[in-house]
Amino acid sequence: MDIKQTWVNFIHELQDSICAGLERQDGMAQFVEDRWERDEGGGGKTRVIAHGKVFEKGGVNTSVVFGQVTETMRDQLKIDGHQWFACGLSLVIHPYNPFVPTIHANYRMFELYDQYGATVDRWWGGGTDLTPYYLFDEDAIHFHGTLKTVCDRSDPELYPIYKKTCDDYFTNTHRNGERRGIGGIFFDHQRAEGVRDAAFWIKLARDCGDSFLPGYLPIVERRKSKNFTPAQKYWQEIRRGRYVEFNLLHDRGTIFGLKTNGRTESILMSLPPTVRFDYAFQPEAGSDEERLIEICRNPKKWI
Amino acid sequence: MDIKQTWVNFIHELQDSICAGLERQDGMAQFVEDRWERDEGGGGKTRVIAHGKVFEKGGVNTSVVFGQVTETMRDQLKIDGHQWFACGLSLVIHPYNPFVPTIHANYRMFELYDQYGATVDRWWGGGTDLTPYYLFDEDAIHFHGTLKTVCDRSDPELYPIYKKTCDDYFTNTHRNGERRGIGGIFFDHQRAEGVRDAAFWIKLARDCGDSFLPGYLPIVERRKSKNFTPAQKYWQEIRRGRYVEFNLLHDRGTIFGLKTNGRTESILMSLPPTVRFDYAFQPEAGSDEERLIEICRNPKKWI
Numbered sequence: 001m002d003i004k005q006t007w008v009n010f011i012h013e014l015q016d017s018i019c020a021g022l023e024r025q026d027g028m029a030q031f032v033e034d035r036w037e038r039d040e041g042g043g044g045k046t047r048v049i050a051h052g053k054v055f056e057k058g059g060v061n062t063s064v065v066f067g068q069v070t071e072t073m074r075d076q077l078k079i080d081g082h083q084w085f086a087c088g089l090s091l092v093i094h095p096y097n098p099f100v101p102t103i104h105a106n107y108r109m110f111e112l113y114d115q116y117g118a119t120v121d122r123w124w125g126g127g128t129d130l131t132p133y134y135l136f137d138e139d140a141i142h143f144h145g146t147l148k149t150v151c152d153r154s155d156p157e158l159y160p161i162y163k164k165t166c167d168d169y170f171t172n173t174h175r176n177g178e179r180r181g182i183g184g185i186f187f188d189h190q191r192a193e194g195v196r197d198a199a200f201w202i203k204l205a206r207d208c209g210d211s212f213l214p215g216y217l218p219i220v221e222r223r224k225s226k227n228f229t230p231a232q233k234y235w236q237e238i239r240r241g242r243y244v245e246f247n248l249l250h251d252r253g254t255i256f257g258l259k260t261n262g263r264t265e266s267i268l269m270s271l272p273p274t275v276r277f278d279y280a281f282q283p284e285a286g287s288d289e290e291r292l293i294e295i296c297r298n299p300k301k302w303i
Numbered sequence: 304m305d306i307k308q309t310w311v312n313f314i315h316e317l318q319d320s321i322c323a324g325l326e327r328q329d330g331m332a333q334f335v336e337d338r339w340e341r342d343e344g345g346g347g348k349t350r351v352i353a354h355g356k357v358f359e360k361g362g363v364n365t366s367v368v369f370g371q372v373t374e375t376m377r378d379q380l381k382i383d384g385h386q387w388f389a390c391g392l393s394l395v396i397h398p399y400n401p402f403v404p405t406i407h408a409n410y411r412m413f414e415l416y417d418q419y420g421a422t423v424d425r426w427w428g429g430g431t432d433l434t435p436y437y438l439f440d441e442d443a444i445h446f447h448g449t450l451k452t453v454c455d456r457s458d459p460e461l462y463p464i465y466k467k468t469c470d471d472y473f474t475n476t477h478r479n480g481e482r483r484g485i486g487g488i489f490f491d492h493q494r495a496e497g498v499r500d501a502a503f504w505i506k507l508a509r510d511c512g513d514s515f516l517p518g519y520l521p522i523v524e525r526r527k528s529k530n531f532t533p534a535q536k537y538w539q540e541i542r543r544g545r546y547v548e549f550n551l552l553h554d555r556g557t558i559f560g561l562k563t564n565g566r567t568e569s570i571l572m573s574l575p576p577t578v579r580f581d582y583a584f585q586p587e588a589g590s591d592e593e594r595l596i597e598i599c600r601n602p603k604k605w606i
Contacts, residue, residue: 034583048582059582174561241574248551249561258477258552265583271544273581277574279351279362280337 003122003198004085007109008064010202011089012045014107014209015062018091019047021213022060025220026052031060036263040067046266049093050273054100054224058093059269069112072260081112081120088126089209090253092270093216098236099223101132101139101181102243103216104270106253107205124201125188128212129166131181131243133236135292137302139219140182144302146215147185150207154200159303162187167299172246179296180246235289238281240272247271306425306501307388310412311367313505314392315348317410317512318365321394322350324516325363328523329355334363339566343370349569352396353576357403357527361396362572372415375563384415384423391429392512393556395573396519401539402526404435404442404484405546406519407573409556410508427504428491431515432469434484434546436539438595440605442522443485447605449518450488453510457503462606465490470602475549482599483549538592541584543575550574 019031029052037043044063049055066085073079088108095102107126114120130143144163151159166186172178185208192198247254247270257267283289322334332355340346347366352358369388376382391411398405410429417423433446447466454462469489475481488511495501550557550573560570586592 050582057580057582174567237577244547244578244580245551245571248548249558255552264477268548268580269582271580273579274540275547275578275580277360277547277571277576277578279353279360279572280568 001199003202004087004109004111006202008087010206010209011062011064011087011107014089014206014212015045015047015060017210018089018212019060021217022049022055022058022093025217026054028053029055034266036266038065038067038263040065040261042066044263044266046263046269048269052096054095054097054220056094056096057269057273058091059266060089060091061266061269062089063087063266070260076256076259079112079121082115083113083117085111085113090270091212094240094272095220095224097224097226098133098228098232099136099226100220101130102240102272103131103212104129105209105212107209109205122191122198123188124190124205126205126208127162127166127184127186128208128215129170129181129184129186130216131239132292133239134232134288135182135295136219136223139222140300140302142218143182143184143215146211147208148303150211151185151204153207154204155196158187158204159185170246172242172250174249175242175245177297178242178293179299180243182295182302183299234276235283237272237274237276238278239292240275241277243272244275304502306505307390307412307414309505311390313509313512314365314367314390314410317392317509317515318348318350318363320513321392321515322363324520325352325358325361325396328520329357331356332358337569339569341368341370341566343368343564345369347566347569349566349572351572355399357398357400357523359397359399360572360576361394362569363392363394364569364572365392366390366569373563379559379562382415382424385418386416386420388414388416393573394515397543397575398523398527400527400529401436401531401535402439402529403523404433405543405575406434406515407432408512408515410512412508425494425501426491427493427508429508429511430465430469430487430489431511431518432473432484432487432489433519434542435595436542437535437591438485438598439522439526442525443603443605445521446485446487446518449514450511451606453514454488454507456510457507458499461490461507462488473549475545475553477552478545478548480600481545481596482602483546485598485605486602537579538586540575540577540579541581542595543578544580546575547578 029049031047031049034046042065046061048059050057064087090106092104105128112121148159162185166183169186170180332352334350334352337349345368349364351362353360367390372384393409395407408431415424451462465488469486473483
């Protein structure tokens with residue numbers, strides 16, 4: 001198996017299938033593609049959707065990029081090598097209706113080469129996580145259940161570890177440890193070793209990627225036509241503010257990408273379309289809004 | 304002169320006079336005060352205004368805080384000492400009308416003590432800068448002119464240096480070096496030395512602080528009743544997105560405050576009330592919106 005080619009093909013097929021599935025669900029808006037090239041090597045396909053019936057803003061981006069290992073990378077990624085290669089898919093979908101959760105997914109492979117071009121390191125990373133504005137337990141159970149089923153197929157050890165890594169990672173430490181949402185799975189620096197060879201990790205990523213639509217669309221379907229009040233939309237925009245805070249203050253990928261001359265518009269497509277920042281906004285005691293915050297502060301075992 | 308007490312009194316008087324002047328200008332909304340204490344030592348008075356006739360959101364905050372020098376401070380501020388003390392005022396005002404610019408100002412004094420409590424270092428920092436959404440040359444000239452007059456009174460060398468420091472500091476490096484706005488003045492680490500003794504720096508900060516209302520209110524007065532279209536409001540919200548990006552990605556004070564357990568709500572009162580993030584938003588060629596971006600990319604000498 002040509003690992004690199006297999007991975008690149010998988011990422012582009014995944015982009016096509018996810019875009020097609022989301023367009024079908026939306027029923028109105030279509031993705032618009034921006035192809036871009038990177039001076040240092042490689043490029044990407046940024047696909048954005050906006051002003052849909054269901055999806056207010058979203059992006060499903062892929063990139064295949066490579067270059068020299070720079071000082072910044074050595075420092076911040078703690079890597080050693082001469083050349084690097086990365087290929088991945090990154091998506092964020094912000095629905096209009098506050099009862100439909102925002103979703104994020106990212107699957108990527110990274111390779112390092114020595115001065116002769118030989119591969120000296122290779123790892124996979126990725127995950128899918130959900131950010132609801134109102135919490136429906138059945139949605140959380142369906143979402144986490146889908147991911148657990150998929151991970152269990154590869155190894156039942158994985159889901160509990162990846163769930164915890166996800167809860168730990170997507171944390172607004174400056175907001176008393178409040179999580180961005182209800183999590184999902186997240187993993188990084190997964191290397192081929194023993195029975196967990198390259199084929200194992202590619203299969204896991206493929207299974208996770210292919211579970212994106214079945215994990216998300218039933219939730220969208222159930223909630224997209226639910227009536228909402230201006231106050232509920234207001235709450236969604238306040239919570240979107242927390243999404244912005246996480247992405248710009250804490251997300252390693254975003255900060256690293258912007259510091260290393262990544263394509264700004266593709267990186268920041270993750271930011272929500274309309275956002276509010278109020279001073280010291282407090283939901284009412286005992287409200288649905290307050291319950292969401294409680295769950296974000298104390299992640300729950302859904303399965 | 305008791306330097307510390309003189310400075311603390313000045314900061315609180317400045318907070319009172321600025322709040323009173325902004326309330327008079329708004330004619331409807333009033334500042335609401337939140338007093339807070341810090342476990343590690345000291346506290347602050349956060350004063351916020353919201354949903355005014357002119358001001359959509361704003362804060363004029365003071366704090367008097369002190370504590371042990373921590374590892375994080377040693378690393379990030381590159382300081383040496385046992386105990387520290389800081390007192391300052393920080394304000395951000397976001398008007399509703401897109402023709403009225405956003406303004407930010409900050410004046411602060413920092414002291415370091417050795418293990419016996421003796422003062423081993425002391426410095427001042429501060430500045431005032433303007434972020435218009437539409438550029439009126441006469442406003443920019445009035446704003447910069449006010450600051451230059453004030454700085455010249457202390458030393459004609461200062462304004463050109465502080466203007467450049469301001470342009471350099473408030474830069475969205477990830478947006479091709481676009482500045483947050485049209486600048487103003489910014490200075491940091493100003494220490495008593497020779498004729499520029501403590502009295503010199505306190506007088507400069509006082510003059511700058513006292514020039515806040517005469518530098519800003521005439522601009523507000525001229526623009527606050529100007530009719531605007533939904534498209535102009537939309538543009539303001541897009542530009543407010545850049546304000547968020549600067550504050551969360553680049554502003555040293557914001558990032559340091561949030562990492563060192565500062566009071567999150569007081570720090571993030573700087574974020575605009577309503578914000579939009581569109582993918583690759585482009586103003587029309589030759590438009591007023593495009594001209595603003597050009598000036599933000601290539602800061603102008605206004606005086």
